[in-house]
Amino acid sequence: MSNSKLHSDQKYIEALLKNDTRLLVEIYEKFVPKVVGYIKKNNGDESKAQDIVQETLMTIYKQAKENRLQLSCPFDAYFFLLCKRKWLNELKKLSGKEVTINEEVVSIDDESVRFADETEIFNAKHELFTEMFNLLGNACKELLKMTFTIKSMEEVALKLGKSYGYVRKKKSLCIGQLTKLVQNAPKYNQIQDLL
Amino acid sequence: MTPEEKYDLFDRYCTQQLTINDQKRLDRLVKEDTAFAKEFRLYQDLHLHIEVSSTSEKEQKALENNLKHIGDNFFSKRKEEVKQSHKDITKQPKVIRIPRWTYAIAASVAIIIGVYFLTPSDPVYKDFVDIPELSLTERSGGEVYIKKAEEAFNERKYDVAADNLFALLQKDINNSEYQFYYGISLLELNRYPEAKSVFQKLYQGDSLFKYKALWFEALAELKQKKYSRCRILLKKLPKTAEDYQNAQKLLDKL
Secondary structure (H helix, E strand, O other): OOOOOOOOOHHHHHHHHHOOHHHHHHHHHHHHHHHHHHHHHOOOOHHHHHHHHHHHHHHHHHHHHHHOOOOOOOHHHHHHHHHHHHHHHHHHHHHOOOOOOOOOOOOOOHHHHHHHHHHHHHHHHHHHHHHHHOOOOHHHHHHHHHHHHHOOHHHHHHHHOOOHHHHHHHHHHHHHHHHHHHHHOHHHHHHHHHO | OOHHHHHHHHHHHHOOOOOHHHHHHHHHHHHHOHHHHHHHHHHHHHHHHHHHHHHOHHHHHHHHHHHHHHHHHHHHHHHHHHHHHHHHHHOOOOOOOOOOHHHHHHHHHHHHHHHHHHOOOOOOHHHHOOOOOOOOHHHHOOOHHHHHHHHHHHOOOHHHHHHHHHHHHHHOOOOHHHHHHHHHHHHHOOOHHHHHHHHHHHHHOOOOOHHHHHHHHHHHHHHOOOHHHHHHHHHOOOOOOOOHHHHHHHHHHO
16 A cells, blocks of 8 residues: 555554454554544544444454555544544434534644545445356355365365366456446446546 | 446456456556546546445444444433533532430430331341452453453442443353343442343343342342332242342341
8 A cells, every 4th residue: 555664553553453352442542532532522422432443453354355545644643633533424414415524733744634535445446346256146145155264166166066177167257247337327437537 | 448348457457357457558548538537537536435425334334323322321420420510510518506405306206217227127228238359360361341340340340340341241142250240230339220220131141140140130229219129030040149148038027
């Protein structure tokens, strides 16, 4: 993601990947109070804050898992920005219109904004991919899941009672079909415009 | 190139099965045709997306559950703190001048209280509970959670102890010692349903803590003043159990 020097807060990204409870507790203790304060000042409560924090951490995990997120900025500002934007989206959804919020001065550097932007784009893409995957026929979905969990194509072919050549070809065609579905989705062009 | 050929080429790239000639062909097409290049990049993204989603389902669920647990703990602690600070605010010290005649009333009240405490009353949790010391370090190496769990537990900081024991259980879910002390921590934090389920699981097993867990489950009922449930559990303790005599004493009082 970035060529800059890795920040020592990369440990929190690794903690999400390794499900390291000690560091995850530290994330809550060090960074979450600020998020809760912000959400409570802006028409939210503690239970909404808990949901926003959990969803944001899961988004970061998914990005780290797929794209090897390499943090070169402090986790604090990056995480706060993501939670804040998620909460604003939530408010917009709830009220159905633009919201006026109680803005507070939080020092956020350009690098953190860039990382937060990339995570948001990743999340939008991820959601679209999942949505489009669900539009595939059952045969494609099953075959794709099997080819990635079983790994050996020969074994997949055996399980499905088909030839190795058929399974290989079908797999590439199914992902090809998914590629077309994604390319034709209006949301995909909106995401591409952000890049 | 037909779509079949194109996707086959993409797929062989993603699974690292391209020949040198195929690789050259792919490189050339990516350079010359922007639409082809875009589709190729998207194919790779999707290939990776499906691979990660299919292979890390369990891992993702485990993280989700762990975050939920940590979040629940964190937010319930915050609630407690807020309650406490409200209490502190309302507890403003007041200076009251006491008239002399009130001393006589105070003396009478003292006598009444004295009589009350000398008469038999319901047994209470703190008279029966005897929390053992937690000592894991020497046996299990220098893991950071072990040290923290042990220190916090022995200093009666049960919230910290519970967090660290929970972390240890994530790595060693069947460790009965962690489970037992985790249960006691939960009980001390008045998290009864969770404590009960930990003790029940231990009682159903065959570890050294089987009957200790039953005794503590009974104490959990006592702490909640659920005397009949406490009695039922106490009666299940066999004579060979370490806490059998204590259980009999408690049964006499109930």
